[in-house]
Amino acid sequence: MELVTSIQSMHDLAERLRREGKVICFVPTMGYLHQGHLILIQEGKSRGDILVVSIFINPTQFGVGEDYAVYPHDLEKDIKLAESVGTDFLFVPTVKEMYPESYQTFVVVEEVTKNLCSLSRPTHFRGVTTVVTKLFNIVRPDVAIFGEKDFQQLITLRRMVKDLNFDIEIVGMPIYREEDGLAMSSRNIYLNHDERKAALSLHYSLLKAVELFSCGERSTERIIGEVSRILGAEKLVTIDYICICDTENLRDLAEINTDAVLAVAAKVGKTRLIDNVVLRPSQ
Amino acid sequence: MELVTSIQSMHDLAERLRREGKVICFVPTMGYLHQGHLILIQEGKSRGDILVVSIFINPTQFGVGEDYAVYPHDLEKDIKLAESVGTDFLFVPTVKEMYPESYQTFVVVEEVTKNLCSLSRPTHFRGVTTVVTKLFNIVRPDVAIFGEKDFQQLITLRRMVKDLNFDIEIVGMPIYREEDGLAMSSRNIYLNHDERKAALSLHYSLLKAVELFSCGERSTERIIGEVSRILGAEKLVTIDYICICDTENLRDLAEINTDAVLAVAAKVGKTRLIDNVVLRPSQ
Numbered sequence: 001m002e003l004v005t006s007i008q009s010m011h012d013l014a015e016r017l018r019r020e021g022k023v024i025c026f027v028p029t030m031g032y033l034h035q036g037h038l039i040l041i042q043e044g045k046s047r048g049d050i051l052v053v054s055i056f057i058n059p060t061q062f063g064v065g066e067d068y069a070v071y072p073h074d075l076e077k078d079i080k081l082a083e084s085v086g087t088d089f090l091f092v093p094t095v096k097e098m099y100p101e102s103y104q105t106f107v108v109v110e111e112v113t114k115n116l117c118s119l120s121r122p123t124h125f126r127g128v129t130t131v132v133t134k135l136f137n138i139v140r141p142d143v144a145i146f147g148e149k150d151f152q153q154l155i156t157l158r159r160m161v162k163d164l165n166f167d168i169e170i171v172g173m174p175i176y177r178e179e180d181g182l183a184m185s186s187r188n189i190y191l192n193h194d195e196r197k198a199a200l201s202l203h204y205s206l207l208k209a210v211e212l213f214s215c216g217e218r219s220t221e222r223i224i225g226e227v228s229r230i231l232g233a234e235k236l237v238t239i240d241y242i243c244i245c246d247t248e249n250l251r252d253l254a255e256i257n258t259d260a261v262l263a264v265a266a267k268v269g270k271t272r273l274i275d276n277v278v279l280r281p282s283q
Numbered sequence: 284m285e286l287v288t289s290i291q292s293m294h295d296l297a298e299r300l301r302r303e304g305k306v307i308c309f310v311p312t313m314g315y316l317h318q319g320h321l322i323l324i325q326e327g328k329s330r331g332d333i334l335v336v337s338i339f340i341n342p343t344q345f346g347v348g349e350d351y352a353v354y355p356h357d358l359e360k361d362i363k364l365a366e367s368v369g370t371d372f373l374f375v376p377t378v379k380e381m382y383p384e385s386y387q388t389f390v391v392v393e394e395v396t397k398n399l400c401s402l403s404r405p406t407h408f409r410g411v412t413t414v415v416t417k418l419f420n421i422v423r424p425d426v427a428i429f430g431e432k433d434f435q436q437l438i439t440l441r442r443m444v445k446d447l448n449f450d451i452e453i454v455g456m457p458i459y460r461e462e463d464g465l466a467m468s469s470r471n472i473y474l475n476h477d478e479r480k481a482a483l484s485l486h487y488s489l490l491k492a493v494e495l496f497s498c499g500e501r502s503t504e505r506i507i508g509e510v511s512r513i514l515g516a517e518k519l520v521t522i523d524y525i526c527i528c529d530t531e532n533l534r535d536l537a538e539i540n541t542d543a544v545l546a547v548a549a550k551v552g553k554t555r556l557i558d559n560v561v562l563r564p565s566q
Contacts, residue, residue: 011450019304102532104393105412105446111387129388130447137448163388164413165420167294249385 001083004091007098007138013089014052014140023048026141028132031055032072033081036176036184040145043173045086047143053082054091054135056098060106061127072189091139098134107133109156109163112250116152116263117274120240128153129160136166144168149175149183151261151276155250175275177203183275190271198236199268202275205230209262213279218256220244231266240265240272247278256281284366287374290381290421296372297335297423306331309424311415314338315355316364319459319467323428326456328369330426336365337374337418339381343389344410355472374422381417390416392439392446395533399435399546400557403523411436412443419449427451432458432466434544434559438533458558460486466558473554481519482551485558488513492545496562501539503527514549523548523555530561539564 004010017024025048027040033055044051055078062068075092082090106126113125136144146154154172161168176184181203182196191199205227212223224242231237245252247259256279263276287293300307308331310323316338327334338361345351358375365373389409396408419427429437437455444451459467464486465479474482488510495506507525514520528535530542539562546559 007448011448015450019302021302102394103446104395105443106391106393107388107447108391109388111385134446134448137450160388163386163417164390165290165294165417167298167420 001079001087002089003079004089005093007093010052010089010091010093010138011140014138017050018140022050023143024050024052024139024141025143025145026052026054026135026139027145028054028056028135030057030071030186031078032074032186032189033078034184034186034188036147036149038081038085039176040147040173041082041085041087043171044143044145047145047171048141050088051086052089052091052139052141053087054093054139056091056093056131056135057095058127058131059095059099060130061124063121063123066121067187067190072186091135093138098131106130107160107164109160112152112156112159115245115250115252116241116243117265118152120265125153125156129156132157133160133164136168141168143171145171145173147175148172149185149274149276151263152250155247181207183273185273187271187273191268195236195269195271198234199271199273201231201234201237202264202266202268202273205264206262206275206277210277210279213256218281220253220256220260223256223262227262227264231264234268236268238267240267244279284362284370285372286362287372288376290376293335293372293374293376293421294423297421300333301423305333306426307333307335307422307424308426308428309335309337309418309422310428311337311339311418313340313354313469314361315357315469315472316361317467317469317471319430319432321364321368322459323430323456324365324368324370326454327426327428330428330454331424333371334369335372335374335422335424336370337376337422338365339374339376339414339418340378341410341414342378342382343413344407346404346406349404350470350473355469374418376421381414389413390443390447392443395435395438395442398528398533398535399524399526400548401435403548408436408439412439415440416443416447419451424451426454428454428456430458431455432468432557432559434546435533438530464490466556468556470554470556474551478519478552478554481517482554482556484514484517484520485547485549485551485556488547489545489558489560493560493562496539501564503536503539503543506539506545510545510547514547517551519551521550523550527562 025044027044107129209223227242242264244262260279265274308327310327390412492506510525525547527545543562548557
């Protein structure tokens with residue numbers, strides 16, 4: 001594995017690999033790699049000739065008062081983990097080179113970023129689409145892999161890739177969970193013992209929703225009511241949102257008559273966690 | 284010369300050419316080609332192995348009430364002209380394929396688009412940067428060529444390319460003028476006999492400014508005053524703006540102590556024309 005830290009080196013590498021006809025597969029991350037990331041990376045390994053992983057804690061996707069300054073990082077460990085699953089190039093650019101003084105260009109996806117996480121993080125997706133555009137231009141991948149835990153991010157990036165004519169296949173990978181069901185996240189490290197226990201209610205509430213849905217419930221109001229009741233019963237949990245949306249345009253649904261995503265976001269103590277499940281009426 | 288109308292065909296072509304190691308040079312236009320365009324295209328021919336010209340009247344860069352619906356076009360003539368100066372591929376996509384239903388992604392350069400043309404065309408540059416991003420992703424050029432008549436556009440695109448890490452060299456070409464000095468523009472076709480005569484005042488006013496500057500005048504207020512007096516004397520001319528800005532960040536200057544652009548925009552009859560000249564105190 002080769003560590004690449006300058007944008008120009010990564011540019012040149014990608015260009016050379018493409019001219020050699022290599023298929024480049026790319027997994028962008030913010031580092032502090034966990035098993036969920038490793039599964040994305042392993043999937044990437046199987047989909048291309050060359051696997052590039054990036055680690056970049058992107059300041060533009062954090063809002064004021066969010067956890068940018070304290071976001072967990074451990075580059076030494078990440079290097080070992082990335083290498084252990086077959087990464088060819090680990091791209092770790094600096095904030096200074098990614099966002100030099102007088103930086104002023106942003107990519108905005110307008111419709112699918114109106115709901116869900118944007119309600120409490122209004123500039124988050126602008127930061128995500130901007131940094132991913134930059135990374136795509138630097139790494140020049142044929143395939144890029146993202147986790148479905150960040151469901152709105154995945155839909156937003158698919159939309160961006162289509163709209164801006166990037167010739168890149170976007171692959172979404174299922175949520176990877178701890179043994180007890182908690183969705184893997186670098187932010188889980190923030191949780192203390194009691195919070196870790198309370199955080200499980202996110203998963204349980206989704207399981208309950210799936211059960212209701214399987215029994216024929218199609219009213220989003222009733223399903224959301226049940227999820228809300230379960231999360232509300234946990235003292236350490238503060239609900240940010242519970243939404244059931246069309247998986248295509250992320251607009252709220254009153255009735256589940258098309259593929260829908262039930263997405264929840266909540267603070268557990270001070271840690272904001274998200275989780276989701278897709279509900280398909282056709283299956 | 285090959286005419287390419289589908290995005291996928293252009294994508295595939297560009298990818299094949301790049302894998303063959305060819306240098307792609309690109310000249311994006313809105314068509315109705317005039318001598319000014321042909322000079323850009325000839326320059327392009329000398330800078331790459333493969334020359335791609337695009338013709339696309341981009342709806343997102345026109346505001347409400349502007350001339351999108353009546354913008355001049357003559358594809359048959361453009362095809363002959365493009366071929367005559369050595370174009371290899373003429374890319375003419377459709378609006379329907381470039382902006383399908385549910386299109387929602389935009390590229391915004393924030394600072395350098397605040398002044399000048401944005402004052403009366405607030406959404407113009409968002410349309411330009413968005414369509415150029417799309418075209419860059421489809422055509423995958425190594426070099427792209429733009430005219431300096433659209434000075435703010437050139438600065439904005441240079442900024443965008445740097446910020447979003449496009450690996451593309453942006454070349455700016457000097458304004459090409461009619462024999463009497465009027466800057467070439469597809470919109471000159473709109474002018475009737477009297478307006479055509481009145482339109483020359485834009486060029487004259489810039490010449491006068493250059494004369495003052497050569498004689499040591501550095502006050503932008505005094506130079507703008509003189510330009511304003513000359514344009515104001517023409518009954519058919521309505522001034523949109525007269526600005527003297529730093530060529531880097533396009534902020535207004537009080538005194539010309541760095542490279543500056545004197546840019547004017549005016550309506551001549553109903554036709555909006557622009558022109559500019561760069562004033563360099565170091566020379």
